[in-house]
Amino acid sequence: MDLELKGKKALITxxxxxxxxxxxxxxxxxxxxxxxxxxxxxxxNQTIWELKEHYSNAVYILPRQILVLRKAMKK
Known part of the structure; x- marks a missing residue:
């Protein structure tokens, strides 16, 4: 199935x-x-390694930043 996602960015928490x-x-x-x-x-790191091993598209890392942002918003 082609969902036409090539070049699109996806943030998955x-x-x-x-x-x-x-x-x-x-x-x-x-x-x-x-x-x-x-x-x-x-x-x-393990997930990124698995993604890069199987797929050539860019993979970005955003460790814990969402959690930090959520805590800051509660203050």
Whole structure:
């Protein structure tokens, strides 16, 4: 299936396990540039390695930044 995502950017939060990881892999398979996010730097690195191993599109890392932003917004 071609979802016409080539060159589009996709931010997937909680993309280091479960449904989020499946979504990240699926969007990368469709050509999207994936921005990965998670609380564990080690898990983010593992996910990025898996994405880059299978897909040539750009992959970005955004570890913990969403969590930090959420905490700042609560203040």
């Amino acid at each position: 909680c993309s280091t396990w479960g449904v989020g990881k499946v979504i990240a892999l699926s969007l990368a398979a469709e050509g999207a540039e994936v921005i990965s996010n998670g609380r564990s730097q080690e898990k983010v």
